[in-house]
Amino acid sequence: MARATPVTVATDAVILVGYRAALARMRTLWMVLTGLATILPVGIAAAVAPPPGEDVAAPPVLALLLFLGGSMHVASSAWLVTNPVVREMARRRPGRFLVAPGSLVVGGAIVGWQLSSPAMAWVVLAFFGWQFWHFQKQNLGMVALVGLSRRPSTPGLSSSERHALLAVGVAGSSALLARPELLNLRRQVGDGLSWLWWPSVVVFVAGTFAGLVIWFGRPPGARPTDLTVAFVLGFAYVVPLFVFDRPNVAVGSLTIVHGLQYLVIMSFVAGGDPDLFRRTVSFAIFVNLALIGGLGLAAMSRTHGASLGGSTGPTTAVSTAIFGAYLGLVAAHFVVDAAVWRLRDPDVRGMLSDRVPALIPSRAPR
DSSP: OOOOOHHHHHHHHHHHHHHHHHHHHHHHHHHHHHHHHHHHHHHHHHHHOOOTTOOOOOOHHHHHHHHIIIIIHHHHGGGGGGOHHHHHHHHHOHIIIIIHHHHHHHHHHHHHHHSOHHHHHHHHHHHHHHHHHHHHHHHHHHHHHHHHTTTTTSOOOOHHHHHHHHHHHHHHHHHHHHOGGGGTOHHHHTTTTGGGHHHHHHHHHHHHHHHHHHHTTSOGGGSOHHHHHHHHHHHHTTHHHHHOOOHIIIIIHHHHHHHHHHHHHHHHHHTOOSSHHHHHHHHHHHHHHHHHHHHHHHHHHTTHHHHTTSOOSTTHHHHHHHHHHHHHHHHHHHHHHHHHTOTTSHHHHHHHHHHOTTTSOOSSOO
16 A cells, blocks of 8 residues: 655645535536526416417427426436446336336326226326326425535434425325316316315415424524525425416426426436546437437327317327327336435435435545
8 A cells, every 4th residue: 555645645635625626516506507497487487378278389488398397307217227226226126117117108008098088187187196296206305415415514304394395295286186277177077176275275384384484493504595495495386386377387387397307417417427438428318318208208298189088080099098108108207216216215325426426425536
């Protein structure tokens, strides 16, 4: 073993300082991009979305954001197959990573083929309720990730803080079920679930109040500004569901927020290999999978008119089957993501630590 000298010690110190500064810059970049992805879509949608009841196409800027935050973000998760850690997780848990996703796609196609338009509308309504629960789970994960990036100086989320965020997610999902007009499904499903509205409001208010009381009961040093902002935004996320009546604002903007947040973190992970060549190849694969797969998913999603009574004729059964398979693909994305991004899993933490040490610091400079 080489002896340490003043020169080598000084050199190592300079390298370590530079490494930590680079991590700080990377963490700041992730925070800024995620913050913009969280705040801007709601403002843009509120500014350009057409009024409720007007059957007009979304403005180009909103259509582009919906593509990025919708189909493209779902398709981008295909990059995970290229990661050896995820492949090993799939090998150990084939039911979660292979059987369940395949069953959802095939089952979705069969359901779409067999159900009538009114029945399919109920499937879509239930699917969106599940989707918004998935959205809030990601919000919880984002807050937890901000906290992890501050370890060990800042404690992580307590179980009470987590439960408050999840309660607000339940309130958002049930509020959406109570307002099917936000999905243009009022004509098909009626107002049989409208009774959920006030319980949803009560749960949202109570969950937010309890969560903020618990949070600001922390010592000042345990609630730094960036983590506090992330925590508060976790509650504010579902507010558009309660205050807007335009579908592209109440639902569309939150879909965009979710998808853009996901694309940001996936970009960091896909481009996180320390080797320049491998990093370039990995990021190129990520972009191409997201774009090409997103275009395919967008085409499948446009068959929803036939599924929900928008057209009739011999192609309707095929169209509804395609739309059902599309819902199954998105649901498969929910199922796989719930396992891949479980931050309590040591394999997941190890993967993120290796590829994005700015968020989960690795043990030594690479």
